[in-house]
Amino acid sequence: MKQALVCMSHSPLLEHTNPPEEVKAAVEASFEHVRAFVKDFDPDLVVNFGPDHYNGFFQDLMPPFCIGFKAHGTGDYDSFDGELNVPTEIAEDLAQFLVDSDLDVAISRKMEVDHGAVQPMEIIYNGDPTVKPMIPVFINAVARPYTKMRRVRKLGTAIGEYFRNSDKKVLFIGSGGLSHDPPVPRFHEATFDQKNFLVEGRHPTPEFRAARQQNTINTAIKFAAGEADIMDLNPEWDLEFLEVCKSGKVEDFDAYTAEEMDRVAGHSSHEVRTWVAAYSALRACGEYEVTFDFYKPIKEYIAGFGVTTAVVK
Numbered sequence: 001m002k003q004a005l006v007c008m009s010h011s012p013l014l015e016h017t018n019p020p021e022e023v024k025a026a027v028e029a030s031f032e033h034v035r036a037f038v039k040d041f042d043p044d045l046v047v048n049f050g051p052d053h054y055n056g057f058f059q060d061l062m063p064p065f066c067i068g069f070k071a072h073g074t075g076d077y078d079s080f081d082g083e084l085n086v087p088t089e090i091a092e093d094l095a096q097f098l099v100d101s102d103l104d105v106a107i108s109r110k111m112e113v114d115h116g117a118v119q120p121m122e123i124i125y126n127g128d129p130t131v132k133p134m135i136p137v138f139i140n141a142v143a144r145p146y147t148k149m150r151r152v153r154k155l156g157t158a159i160g161e162y163f164r165n166s167d168k169k170v171l172f173i174g175s176g177g178l179s180h181d182p183p184v185p186r187f188h189e190a191t192f193d194q195k196n197f198l199v200e201g202r203h204p205t206p207e208f209r210a211a212r213q214q215n216t217i218n219t220a221i222k223f224a225a226g227e228a229d230i231m232d233l234n235p236e237w238d239l240e241f242l243e244v245c246k247s248g249k250v251e252d253f254d255a256y257t258a259e260e261m262d263r264v265a266g267h268s269s270h271e272v273r274t275w276v277a278a279y280s281a282l283r284a285c286g287e288y289e290v291t292f293d294f295y296k297p298i299k300e301y302i303a304g305f306g307v308t309t310a311v312v313k
């Protein structure tokens, strides 16, 4: 077995809010399963499809996709803060392959990645995402215009094709989703100050960052109490999405549109684009089997919380 996959929701609230004990235990058991799965697979290399939440990418220059040649963690919500272990030459070669395959990706030699990208690696490797070489692949999930899902699938497919005959064991990670609507500002509905932040907000002061994070924590607490002014989770949408993942028919992802996702699954449901890319990458390596799946709608985490593992058959 040369390729495997982990796709999971992330939430910066894991350490900041308190769901009922049985919910926490179920989530922890799913993490334990993922750790054992990855330990058993023992990848040589990780390709990490991650979103960003205005910690690394802003609307001064927002690419649909970006391959990191070098990257570091921004440390938001106490996530990993430091240089990541990116295999630069492989990342450069991958980017060339993608461009040759008609996929015009951006590249960065100084990519900043936030909790959304590093949290699965932190969970898998007990807090240290540098344990394995990792190529970060950013997928925009916060700013319009959103690329069509078909393009995300094609990006994932091409990345899978690149690694299909590799002598390295590759783990594809997708991080984010499922339905959720945390208080990340949206440009056309934003105040003057928020608009300024969405364009110019890189490297905030510690005070600004703390206030922003506290606002998300407060929103989660209110959401769990039924008092927050954000969209509800949508377990039905989540379970349908998980069915597509399990079916292996990655072309079925193409039917998801940005308008419908915003309307029924919340404005951050676009994070499932990372799953679409990861599942498409795995499918390009062969027919796959989903070997584990977990799902719970968890308001304290503001997340339709899904965790899956898969392997090429």
Ligand SMILES: O=C(O)/C=C/c1cccc(O)c1O
Pocket: 010, 011, 012, 013, 053, 116, 176, 177, 180, 182, 183, 184, 213, 216, 268, 271, 301, 302, 303
């Ligand atoms: O405040 C942010 O930047 C993000 C918050 C959040 C909350 C819950 C689930 C997620 O995927 C998030 O990114």
Ligand SMILES: [Fe+2]
Pocket: 010, 051, 053, 116, 176, 177, 268, 271
């Ligand atoms: Fe997120």
